[in-house]
Amino acid sequence: MVTQTDVFNNIAKAPLFAGVSSSDLKSLLSGCVIHEYASGVEVIHLQRTYDGFYFIYNGAIKLYFLSKNGEEESAGSISSGNTFGEENIFMTDPLPVYGRTKQRTTLVYISRESMLTLLRQSPILSMQMMGLLSQRLYLMTRELESVCTLSAHERVMHYFLTEITNNMSVDSSLHLKETKAEVASSLHLTPETFSRVMHSLEDEGLISVDGKKIHIYDEQKLN
Amino acid sequence: MVTQTDVFNNIAKAPLFAGVSSSDLKSLLSGCVIHEYASGVEVIHLQRTYDGFYFIYNGAIKLYFLSKNGEEESAGSISSGNTFGEENIFMTDPLPVYGRTKQRTTLVYISRESMLTLLRQSPILSMQMMGLLSQRLYLMTRELESVCTLSAHERVMHYFLTEITNNMSVDSSLHLKETKAEVASSLHLTPETFSRVMHSLEDEGLISVDGKKIHIYDEQKLN
Numbered sequence: 001m002v003t004q005t006d007v008f009n010n011i012a013k014a015p016l017f018a019g020v021s022s023s024d025l026k027s028l029l030s031g032c033v034i035h036e037y038a039s040g041v042e043v044i045h046l047q048r049t050y051d052g053f054y055f056i057y058n059g060a061i062k063l064y065f066l067s068k069n070g071e072e073e074s075a076g077s078i079s080s081g082n083t084f085g086e087e088n089i090f091m092t093d094p095l096p097v098y099g100r101t102k103q104r105t106t107l108v109y110i111s112r113e114s115m116l117t118l119l120r121q122s123p124i125l126s127m128q129m130m131g132l133l134s135q136r137l138y139l140m141t142r143e144l145e146s147v148c149t150l151s152a153h154e155r156v157m158h159y160f161l162t163e164i165t166n167n168m169s170v171d172s173s174l175h176l177k178e179t180k181a182e183v184a185s186s187l188h189l190t191p192e193t194f195s196r197v198m199h200s201l202e203d204e205g206l207i208s209v210d211g212k213k214i215h216i217y218d219e220q221k222l223n
Numbered sequence: 224m225v226t227q228t229d230v231f232n233n234i235a236k237a238p239l240f241a242g243v244s245s246s247d248l249k250s251l252l253s254g255c256v257i258h259e260y261a262s263g264v265e266v267i268h269l270q271r272t273y274d275g276f277y278f279i280y281n282g283a284i285k286l287y288f289l290s291k292n293g294e295e296e297s298a299g300s301i302s303s304g305n306t307f308g309e310e311n312i313f314m315t316d317p318l319p320v321y322g323r324t325k326q327r328t329t330l331v332y333i334s335r336e337s338m339l340t341l342l343r344q345s346p347i348l349s350m351q352m353m354g355l356l357s358q359r360l361y362l363m364t365r366e367l368e369s370v371c372t373l374s375a376h377e378r379v380m381h382y383f384l385t386e387i388t389n390n391m392s393v394d395s396s397l398h399l400k401e402t403k404a405e406v407a408s409s410l411h412l413t414p415e416t417f418s419r420v421m422h423s424l425e426d427e428g429l430i431s432v433d434g435k436k437i438h439i440y441d442e443q444k445l446n
Contacts, residue, residue: 067372075367087357090350095361096368119350126349127313127342133356134310138318140363144298145319147370148411149290188371 002034002057007108011055016083016132019124028118033109037101044085044099049092052111053085059105063097064185074185076143077102086132089115147188155187156197157222160207160214173215225257225280225329234278234331239306239355242347251341256332260324267308267322272315275334276308282328286320287408297408299366300325309355312338370411378410379420380445383430383437396438 008029011017017025034057037043043061056078063075075097078084088094089112119126146155163174176183184194201207206222208215216222231252234240240248257280260266266284267277279301286298298320301307311317312335342349369378386397399406407417424430429445431438439445 065368065372068377071372073368073371075364075371087360090354090357091361093361095364097364119353120346123343123346123349126346126353129353130342130349130356131313133353133360134313137310137356137360137363138314138316140360140367141298141318141320144363144367144370145288145296147367148296148298149288149294154291 002036002106004029004032004034007032007034007055007057010057010081011108014055014081014083016086016128017125018128020118020122024118024122024125028110028114029108031111031114035107035109037105037107039101039103039105041101041105042098043101043105043107044097046094046096046098048094050085050088050094051113052109052115053083053088055083055108055110056080057106057108059107060102061099061105062102063099065096066098072098072185073188074182076139076186083132086129087136088112089119152189152193152197153200155189156194156201159183159187160216161219161222164216164219171215172217172219173213176212176214225259227252227255227257230255230257230278230280230331233280233304237278237304237306239309239351240348241351243341243345247341247345247348251333251337252331254334254337258330258332260328260330262324262326262328264324264328265321266324266328266330267320269317269319269321271317273308273311273317274336275332275338276306276311278306278331278333279303280329280331282330283325284322284328285325286322288319289321295321295408296411297405299362299409306355309352310359311335312342375410375412375416375420376423378412379417379424382406382410383439384442384445387439387442394438395440395442396436399435399437 008025011029012022012025037059044063046066058080060077060079061084062077064072065075066072084099085094119129150158160174164172167174178186180194181191184191187194189197198207198209202209206216206218208217231248234252235245235248258266260282267286269289281303283300283302284307285300287295288298289295307322308317342352369381373381383397387395390397401409403417404414407414410417412420421430421432425432429439429441431440
């Protein structure tokens with residue numbers, strides 16, 4: 001069972017709250033609510049209104065959009081140590097996303113009222129909140145840019161190259177960390193299109209695929 | 224020639240600066256730079272770094288993404304009385320958008336340094352900035368949702384219904400305010416796809432098209 005003291009020790013390390021005094025943080029958390037969820041629970045719902053935001057104490061949440069015919073489209077994910085839904089503090093309409101726990105997850109719900117009180121009295125927190133919102137806006141704009149300007153081929157190639165760079169791969173190969181359907185969804189592609197692009201890259205001799213392992217033969221050509 | 228006094232009188236009406244004292248606003252604008260541009264000038268450039276943000280004194284700017292082969296994809300537009308690029312205050316990487324004047328446009332460039340100074344001493348301005356950034360994030364997320372979850376048909380129908388509602392049309396007809404290519408781009412569709420969808424909606428007897436005038440026969444079916 002997670003206690004308020006556990007939450008306090010953990011949230012103090014979050015970038016958003018860096019430099020905020022202990023007494024301010026304690027008063028912010030005095031009214032917070034701690035929820036523990038199993039894996040696969042829908043915790044963020046479009047039809048619900050929110051008068052606060054979440055801190056992910058542990059676990060992770062998959063975010064997604066929902067199409068008219070019920071298909072889920074990835075909208076990213078949030079991992080432990082991060083906050084989510086800060087824009088609820090300033091708006092009545094929630095973002096058009098759903099969220100489901102990817103594993104056992106503990107969420108801390110902080111009310112709009114207590115956050116607004118602290119923002120008014122803490123310029124440090126306000127500055128960090130503006131920085132966080134700017135960063136979110138930047139990432140969302142990058143995502144829209146990618147969907148609008150990159151072909152399916154370019155999106156897949158860009159994903160492979162980014163994964164190789166991020167994992168500092170020495171032999172130009174990578175292991176897909178998620179299922180192919182999940183990778184496709186994160187690239188805003190259907191599983192069929194993702195498979196088609198993979199086959200075509202194989203046919204061109206640029207990659208080879210062995211289950212979840214992908215080997216890149218020519219990074220230059222892929223770029 | 225636009226003067227600093229003109230700018231001061233105008234910017235005081237912008238929602239972002241509501242309630243900010245005259246002396247604070249005057250000190251913010253003391254170092255601002257006023258640029259006047261002809262129509263069609265590229266004023267926002269991805270390759271440039273920004274150490275401030277813009278207030279649109281008059282005119283309008285079209286924002287767009289650029290694909291590898293030079294195609295422009297609409298990223299919205301900003302009209303006079305609004306600010307743009309506030310996230311530059313908190314970030315070094317600019318948003319991946321380009322901007323071009325749609326008509327004669329006067330821009331006021333406000334430096335990061337003077338805005339940060341004012342944000343630190345004005346909780347009202349900080350609150351309004353957080354509200355503005357939240358609103359931007361919300362709109363960008365809605366845009367991404369639309370691109371990811373709506374078919375070309377659904378996007379066009381949604382656009383027609385929104386236009387009819389916004390213009391409080393009494394006879395269920397609307398005039399396209401922009402060229403078909405511009406409307407297509409704002410819906411993240413190619414002009415060809417937009418034309419194809421329009422023809423198909425006509426064939427289904429849901430709309431009729433007469434140049435820039437569109438008549439909707441059955442709003443229920445379109446929804």
